[in-house]
Amino acid sequence: MPDNSIEFEDNFKKQFKYYKANRVKPSFHDVMSVDVLKDNEVITVTPLNAETDPRGALLGLQKQSLWHTFAFQNHPGLLLIRNPFTNAGQRYWIQRCLQEYPKKPNKLNIDIETNVQDWWLECFKDGECNRVLQKKLRWTTLGYHHNWDTKVYSDESRTPFPEDLLELSDVVAQYLGYTNFKAEAAIVNYYHMDSTLSAHTDHSEVNLEAPLLSFSFGQSAIFLIGGKNKSIEPSAILLQSGDIIIMSNEARLCYHAVPRIVPTEFSPWNHENLEIPDNTSSVVNFKYISNPSQLIAVMEKCINNEMWNQFNNYIEESRINMNVRQVLNESQISITDEKFNNK
Ligand code: OGA
Ligand code: MN
Numbered sequence: 001m002p003d004n005s006i007e008f009e010d011n012f013k014k015q016f017k018y019y020k021a022n023r024v025k026p027s028f029h030d031v032m033s034v035d036v037l038k039d040n041e042v043i044t045v046t047p048l049n050a051e052t053d054p055r056g057a058l059l060g061l062q063k064q065s066l067w068h069t070f071a072f073q074n075h076p077g078l079l080l081i082r083n084p085f086t087n088a089g090q091r092y093w094i095q096r097c098l099q100e101y102p103k104k105p106n107k108l109n110i111d112i113e114t115n116v117q118d119w120w121l122e123c124f125k126d127g128e129c130n131r132v133l134q135k136k137l138r139w140t141t142l143g144y145h146h147n148w149d150t151k152v153y154s155d156e157s158r159t160p161f162p163e164d165l166l167e168l169s170d171v172v173a174q175y176l177g178y179t180n181f182k183a184e185a186a187i188v189n190y191y192h193m194d195s196t197l198s199a200h201t202d203h204s205e206v207n208l209e210a211p212l213l214s215f216s217f218g219q220s221a222i223f224l225i226g227g228k229n230k231s232i233e234p235s236a237i238l239l240q241s242g243d244i245i246i247m248s249n250e251a252r253l254c255y256h257a258v259p260r261i262v263p264t265e266f267s268p269w270n271h272e273n274l275e276i277p278d279n280t281s282s283v284v285n286f287k288y289i290s291n292p293s294q295l296i297a298v299m300e301k302c303i304n305n306e307m308w309n310q311f312n313n314y315i316e317e318s319r320i321n322m323n324v325r326q327v328l329n330e331s332q333i334s335i336t337d338e339k340f341n342n343k
Helices: 011-020 087-100 119-123 131-136 163-175 293-303 305-315
Strands: 042-044 068-072 075-082 139-143 185-192 197-200 212-218 220-225 235-239 244-247 256-262 318-325
Touching: 011 197, 011 220, 011 256, 075 235, 087 163, 087 212, 087 293, 087 305, 087 318, 119 131, 163 212, 163 318, 185 256, 220 318, 293 305, 305 318
Parallel strands: none
Antiparallel strands: 042 068, 068 075, 075 244, 139 185, 185 318, 197 256, 212 244, 212 318, 220 235, 220 256
8 A cells, every 4th residue: 555644755754864964064054144145135125114213222222224134945934133233232141041031930941850940050050150051941932822732822921021022023023014913922042052943833823823933043044944844845044143043924934943053254243342332312202112221231241251251151052042933923912812713
């Protein structure tokens, strides 16, 4: 009898294995980098709203006129904004992902084996760094907590979404012309040099029209993105610190994966120019941030090299990805909101 269990060739898996392999190191010849433009692969796009958003400076972003945004010929709906962050901004977000977001009530992969309330603090509890505990953290979830087993969000498993990441996501969404995007769930992924993330689609959100925003910091990664099924051969894209990937429209439900972390050639968080914005917070209107002077305070702390050192040690051999989603439809107030409950 013919074997019907294999309906198609898993070309995604082939590429994943190729880039993951260590025995035979993969060639990076076919990995797309937007720094090396090839016209038949990558195109520069002009966003709908290139006006500088005054909130950007305090969120560690450069002026919008300096941002470079790219689209991919073979992947409609996929966009890449090449590191729009300032060097101090890079430090700010790396610090937040390490010191702030893995605090309770946010959820962490290590919750099942430990009772840690504040992971970063716990790592340095004895004066020196507990590398074992440090390496154990693989993800933290924010807002509507991703349920790794059922893949279903629930109103009972929701905690406040960080105001700064909410505001950052709003600035990026507005720039792209999404005026009603609202960050409601995020996974912060922590990768070591040998970590991978296998092929998947992100389809748990009620609202699949809203784009998914993915922010990368630290070491680089090979990001694979294919199509709606795994027979479609994926493209490999190099993601570097500060890059933002947007999965929208046709790309929103495409298979993607991270088969390899790559040591970075640039460490913008260690560049000399670490200017921080002046305290103009009082004149900027934030949508979500209630205490803008705190952003400056955190940035000031981060540009102090002595303070930065513990974060630097981590990021020199890790990659962090903040994967932000809108969960609900525009006027929906909860997962169980009756208006949307006729499925
Ligand atoms: C995810 C994801 C990709 C990345 O968290 O769903 O696809 O670049 N992350 O780490
Ligand atoms: Mn994903």
